Amino acid sequence: MKKKITLTINDWQYPLEVSPNRTLLDILREELGLMGTKQGCDSGECGSCTVLMDGMPVLACLTLACEVDGAKIQTIEGVSQGGELHPLQKAFVEHGAIQCGFCTPGMVLSALALIRAHPTPDIEAIKKGISGNLCRCTGYAKIIEAIHQAGKSAA
Numbered sequence: 001m002k003k004k005i006t007l008t009i010n011d012w013q014y015p016l017e018v019s020p021n022r023t024l025l026d027i028l029r030e031e032l033g034l035m036g037t038k039q040g041c042d043s044g045e046c047g048s049c050t051v052l053m054d055g056m057p058v059l060a061c062l063t064l065a066c067e068v069d070g071a072k073i074q075t076i077e078g079v080s081q082g083g084e085l086h087p088l089q090k091a092f093v094e095h096g097a098i099q100c101g102f103c104t105p106g107m108v109l110s111a112l113a114l115i116r117a118h119p120t121p122d123i124e125a126i127k128k129g130i131s132g133n134l135c136r137c138t139g140y141a142k143i144i145e146a147i148h149q150a151g152k153s154a155a
């Protein structure tokens, strides 16, 4: 039986009717067309589906939508500001931290949560902050440099 919930996604309210087995990832991608949140392993291993829920990173593929009624969700579509890339996104571009880009939305959201909590994270804190996000392209060095630079610029 479907349950009525309301999610606030990127500052827009969405009244929804969801089946008990639908994940937040299903709702974002298939019902709302927010395809920036990526579906990788669909089993909690890769971090490509990371979004922020009430400011904290969560794996959307492991989050049942019916259990997060009232939550405030931020996806990659809600990170840019007034049509401008967020400084963190700019740093990813400037440091060549994006290759295929599949991991990038999840990486950016994990990094955003980290920088909001610790505006100038050191390298070890950055490694820990993105430890749940796998990238099969870049080898991580450029991603870590980008996050480090974004933290320094924001300080």
Ligand code: FES
Pocket: 038, 039, 040, 041, 042, 043, 044, 045, 046, 047, 048, 049, 050, 059, 060, 061, 062
């Ligand atoms: S798609 Fe969610 S962790 Fe891989």
Ligand code: FES
Pocket: 097, 098, 099, 100, 101, 102, 103, 104, 134, 135, 136, 137, 138
């Ligand atoms: S840039 Fe391709 S998976 Fe990270």
